[in-house]
Amino acid sequence: MLDIYRHFRLALLLAVLLLATAPAWGAEREVKRIAMILFRGETPAEKGFRDILAASKDFDVKITVLDANQSKDKLRNIVDTLDLAHFDLFYAFGTMATQMAMEKIKEKPIIFNVVQRPVEAGIIKSWEHSGNNATGASNIVSTESAFKTLALVMSIRKLGFVYYDKDPAPKYQKNDIAKEQKKFGFKLVDIPVRDQQAIPAALIKIVNAKVDAVMFPSDSFIKANADIIMTTLNKHKIPSIVIIPEMVKDNGALLSLGPDYYELGKLAAHNALEVLHGKQPTDVPSKTVSSLRISINLKTADKLGINFPLQLLSLSTIIH
Amino acid sequence: MEHFFALATPLEIRMMLRGFIPIVMILIIGIFIGRWDNSKHQQTLNKLTDYIFLPCLAFSAIHKHAFDPVEIFSIGAAVLMIMVGMTVVSFFTLRDKVRGCSGNLLASVYMSSGSLLPPLAFVLFGYEGLAKAIYFHLFVTIFYYTAGRWMVSGRADFKSFFKTPLFHLIILGIAARNFPFSLSDNIQELSWLLEKGIHLTAMGSLPLLIISFGYPLGLLKRSDANGGFVGGALRIVAGPLVALLVVCLYRMTGLTSMERGYDVLGYLDYRTTEALLLLGAAMPSSHRVICLAGDAGKAERGTILVSVTGAVITIPIVLLYILMYIFEE
Numbered sequence: 001m002l003d004i005y006r007h008f009r010l011a012l013l014l015a016v017l018l019l020a021t022a023p024a025w026g027a028e029r030e031v032k033r034i035a036m037i038l039f040r041g042e043t044p045a046e047k048g049f050r051d052i053l054a055a056s057k058d059f060d061v062k063i064t065v066l067d068a069n070q071s072k073d074k075l076r077n078i079v080d081t082l083d084l085a086h087f088d089l090f091y092a093f094g095t096m097a098t099q100m101a102m103e104k105i106k107e108k109p110i111i112f113n114v115v116q117r118p119v120e121a122g123i124i125k126s127w128e129h130s131g132n133n134a135t136g137a138s139n140i141v142s143t144e145s146a147f148k149t150l151a152l153v154m155s156i157r158k159l160g161f162v163y164y165d166k167d168p169a170p171k172y173q174k175n176d177i178a179k180e181q182k183k184f185g186f187k188l189v190d191i192p193v194r195d196q197q198a199i200p201a202a203l204i205k206i207v208n209a210k211v212d213a214v215m216f217p218s219d220s221f222i223k224a225n226a227d228i229i230m231t232t233l234n235k236h237k238i239p240s241i242v243i244i245p246e247m248v249k250d251n252g253a254l255l256s257l258g259p260d261y262y263e264l265g266k267l268a269a270h271n272a273l274e275v276l277h278g279k280q281p282t283d284v285p286s287k288t289v290s291s292l293r294i295s296i297n298l299k300t301a302d303k304l305g306i307n308f309p310l311q312l313l314s315l316s317t318i319i320h
Numbered sequence: 321m322e323h324f325f326a327l328a329t330p331l332e333i334r335m336m337l338r339g340f341i342p343i344v345m346i347l348i349i350g351i352f353i354g355r356w357d358n359s360k361h362q363q364t365l366n367k368l369t370d371y372i373f374l375p376c377l378a379f380s381a382i383h384k385h386a387f388d389p390v391e392i393f394s395i396g397a398a399v400l401m402i403m404v405g406m407t408v409v410s411f412f413t414l415r416d417k418v419r420g421c422s423g424n425l426l427a428s429v430y431m432s433s434g435s436l437l438p439p440l441a442f443v444l445f446g447y448e449g450l451a452k453a454i455y456f457h458l459f460v461t462i463f464y465y466t467a468g469r470w471m472v473s474g475r476a477d478f479k480s481f482f483k484t485p486l487f488h489l490i491i492l493g494i495a496a497r498n499f500p501f502s503l504s505d506n507i508q509e510l511s512w513l514l515e516k517g518i519h520l521t522a523m524g525s526l527p528l529l530i531i532s533f534g535y536p537l538g539l540l541k542r543s544d545a546n547g548g549f550v551g552g553a554l555r556i557v558a559g560p561l562v563a564l565l566v567v568c569l570y571r572m573t574g575l576t577s578m579e580r581g582y583d584v585l586g587y588l589d590y591r592t593t594e595a596l597l598l599l600g601a602a603m604p605s606s607h608r609v610i611c612l613a614g615d616a617g618k619a620e621r622g623t624i625l626v627s628v629t630g631a632v633i634t635i636p637i638v639l640l641y642i643l644m645y646i647f648e649e
Contacts, residue, residue, distance in 0.1 A: 148386075148585050152446050155384060155519065157512050182502065185384075291584050298331070309446030310335055311592045314647035315584060318331060 029060040032276055035087045037097045038067045039075055039220050043246065045113050048265025049091065052273070059276055063091075070224045072096070079104050089272060092136075094220055095121050095169045102134060109281045112136030113268040114261070116218050117172045118286055128285045135275065135284040137267040139218050139243065139259045143176040145292055146241075146257040147184045150213075152312050153255070154239060156186045160206045160214040162222065162229070165192040170217035177215065186212075199225055203232045211238060218243035218258060226251035237304050248295040249319045254304065255296055259289035295319060332643045339443035340636060343436075346527050350534020359539050365532045366608075369435065373525035373532070375489040377438055378454045380522035382493030383515070385451035391593065392455055394575055398566045398597045399459035403429060403467065405562035406601075410554055423620035426468060427627075428551040431559060431603035433457040434486075435533035439526040440599060444639070445592050452596040458490055460600075464608075536607045540625045548622020555605050555627040556634045563601030567594045567646075595642045602638040604631040 034053075036046065042065065053061040064087070068075035079100045082090075090110045092098040098112040102123065113136050118124045125131035150156060161177060163170035178188050189209045193202045206214055214233060216222050222229070223244055230251040233240050242248065243258035267287040274284045294316040296308055308316075354362075406429045410416070416425040431437070434457045441453035465481035481487065503511060545552075570576045576590040604627035 145585060151384065152448050152588075155447065157516075187508075307339070307443065307446070308335070309449060309592075310332060310444050310643065311448070311588050311595065311647050312446070313332060313335060314643070315588060320331075 029056070029058060032059045032061050032088045033086060034061055034063045034089045034091055034272070035082065036063055036065045037075070037078060037082075037090060037092045037101055038065060039094050039097050040070045040223060041067050043093070043114075043261050045093065045261040045265035045268070046091075048262040048267075049113065049269045049272070050265075052266050052269030056273060059273070068097070070220065075100060084108060089275060091268070091272070095123070095167070096220070098123050098134070098136075102132070106133065108133065109272075109275045110134040110136075111268050111272045111275070111281075112286075113264055114139045114218065116140050116169045120172050121169060124286055130282045130284075130286065133281050135271045135281040135286050137264045137271065137287045137289075139261075139264055140288055141243070141257065141259055141292055143173070143180055144183075147180050149257055149292065149294060149312070150241065150255075151184065152309055153306065154213060156184070156212045158189055158209065158211045159186045160189045160191050160209060160211040160238075161217075162191045162193060162202060162206065162214055163217050164219050164221035165194045167219060167221065170219055173217045193221075196225060199228060203229065206233070206238065207236050213239040213241055215241045216243065216247070216253075223247060226253070234300055234303055239304055239306060240300075245293060245295045245317070248297045248300075252297055252300050254300045254306065255294070257292050257294060259291075260293040263289050263293075293317065332647075333640070336444065336636070336639050336643065339440070340639065343439055343443065343530055344632060346530040347436075347534040350531035351538045353531065354535035354538025357535075357538070359536050362536055365535055369529060369532050371485050372521070373529055374434055374438075374457075375485040376518050376521040377450070377525055377529075378458075378486055379489040379493045379496075380515075380519045381438075381447065381451040381454050382490050383496040384447055385493075385497065387494050387497055391452070391589070394570065394593060395452060395455045395597070396459045398563070398570070399456060399463065399600075401566045401569075402559070402562050402597070402601050403460070403463045405565070406554070406559060407467070407471075409558050409562065410551070413550060413554055423617060424548070424551050424623055426471065427548075427605040427620050427623040428554040430460065430464065430468065430606045430608070431555065431600065432533055432606040432608075433460040433600055433603060434608075435529045435606070437600050437603050439530050440635075441596055442526060444599070445595060448589070448592050449596055452593060453600065454490065456596060456600045458486065461486060533607075537624070537628060540621055542625075544618060544621040545625045545629070546622060547619040548624065548626040551619065551623030552605070552626025552630055555623065556602060556630045559601040559603070560598050560634070560638050563597045567597060570594070591646050595646050598638055598642055598646070599635070602631065602635055604628040 038046070050063065053059070066078045068078055075097060082104060084105060084107070087108065090101055090105055090108060092101045092110055092112050093114055095115045095117070098110065098115050099121065101110055110133055112118060112123060112134055115121065115123060115136065115138050117140065118136070118138050119126060123134055159177070161174055163174065174190065181188055189211055191202050191205055193199055226247050230240055230247070230253050234252055239255070240253040242253045242256045245256045245258055245261060247253040248256045267289065271284050271287065275281055294312065296313070296316045297319045299320060301308060410425050410428040414425055414428065416422055433453070437457060438450055438453045441449035461484065462481055466476040466478065469475060469477045571578060576594055577587070605624045607624055
């Protein structure tokens with residue numbers, strides 16, 4: 001009898017608690033519409049962005065994806081035909097998409113992501129205050145950390161740097177790499193690529209230059225042409241170091257030393273939430289991921305005869 | 321047992337075996353060469369190791385490695401603690417005298433840090449591991465010329481240590497790494513060419529070092545093992561246990577921080593140092609100590625034989641431990 005009374009008391013207590021919290025559960029979340037302007041489809045960055053927003057208690061976020069499918073013309077068309085009034089916030093992936101979006105969108109907030117040099121690209125004035133309607137997350141990583149990691153695996157004396165000539169962002173990365181030449185004892189071999197037709201000539205130049213490895217910036221043009229580039233490099237046993245982790249899995253690059261895109265997406269989402277809560281984008285500092293995410297393609301490593309030390313394997317994402 | 325293998329992934333075990341098995345195979349080749357040759361070229365091989373293989377390897381590893389006095393100090397202090405610890409343990413277990421001791425006590429204290437450790441460290445832990453292995457061997461060599469000589473003859477021999485090419489090439493490697501002046505393109509190209517030559521010699525010397533370790537073992541007979549079970553077991557079991565105590569001490573004092581934080585590479589560096597200390601302490605006896613103590617008696621030969629044979633089992637166990645508890649968080 002005493003047990004039944006105890007159970008009844010417990011059930012009553014639970015019912016009271018549930019009733020007390022009922023208004024919070026039942027409260028309507030404010031609907032916010034976000035346009036996602038993408039150049040090369042959704043990446044783990046967008047997944048991280050979506051996951052954080054979906055967990056928001058305050059907002060019911062409806063996302064519309066506008067993908068340019070790696071076409072600059074299509075991207076221009078997407079931006080030009082945007083219905084600004086329909087959306088509360090705009091998310092842009094990459095430097096080019098962000099720059100185009102900023103030309104068109106002046107009144108609504110823009111959350112940029114995977115923009116390596118937002119200050120140099122003129123997207124924000126400073127990391128603390130953008131001075132405009134943009135804030136977001138950058139995929140910039142410490143060049144020194146990248147070279148320290150590389151030193152664990154291989155000895156590099158000649159390093160090729162292949163980049164899309166028309167994009168200003170990789171040139172900043174090239175300057176950063178050039179600064180590390182003396183410290184890490186290598187010589188930078190500059191290989192700009194003007195367009196898709198110039199890729200075979202660039203690949204011949206890499207092979208003839210007898211470089212010890214080739215580094216690629218975080219560049220959508222390189223990603224779009226990664227298959228042909230990586231196949232040639234692997235055929236000639238030239239190690240490839242990339243920033244975009246998917247290139248290790250999808251295109252057979254040896255090693256990626258970049259940020260975790262999922263984490264980047266989460267950082268951008270936190271900025272988006274602050275803006276949706278009413279903060280001005282200029283007052284929301286732009287963010288970066290502080291640690292490297294290392295991805296290794298062991299199949300490529302086997303082909304190239306490169307042995308990865310165990311301590312590095314223990315910290316890396318391994319692709320078989 | 322299930323838990324034992326659960327933490328180390330099949331990939332890591334595969335990578336570990338990929339490094340370890342070729343070394344065992346080269347060692348066996350060295351043993352057979354020594355047996356066929358009756359080890360008559362031992363002196364030549366020792367000289368090649370001391371004057372060419374090891375110095376080239378030392379320069380090649382050190383000049384690519386960031387100079388870090390704290391790292392050198394932590395390896396040096398750890399080696400000192402391991403050697404002192406092993407001397408004490410061996411002294412009480414083997415009931416030998418410390419001054420004027422037998423080669424057996426030396427064989428259980430001194431590990432083959434200059435022949436077997438660098439190739440293993442390179443294959444398993446890359447250039448970082450190789451550089452740390454060279455520092456480890458440097459401090460073992462200091463101990464060899466000081467405490468080792470004192471234990472045998474009552475006199476330390478610092479002078480001989482300063483004459484070793486290994487010491488000079490390590491200093492040269494550190495100097496080349498920290499060379500403060502910019503070189504012209506032509507001179508730099510020339511220096512890289514020279515460096516490439518040294519690097520090639522260094523890489524080529526890795527299997528030769530293993531062969532030079534296996535070569536004198538060819539003369540050992542199975543019956544030699546009888547007198548060396550205690551000494552051999554001390555070397556390969558007590559050695560890593562003493563090193564484990566040192567690693568725990570370092571962690572407690574904060575010298576090798578356990579915080580991964582944002583500096584992943586710093587964290588990785590500490591873990592590699594710990595791994596190297598454990599691996600270094602798990603190496604089998606060095607046949608070089610026999611040269612120090614004079615002719616090899618049955619006990620010394622037994623200690624070497626037992627430690628080498630046993631290390632085929634104990635080194636993978638130490639490596640599994642490293643994978644499970646040192647590299648895994």
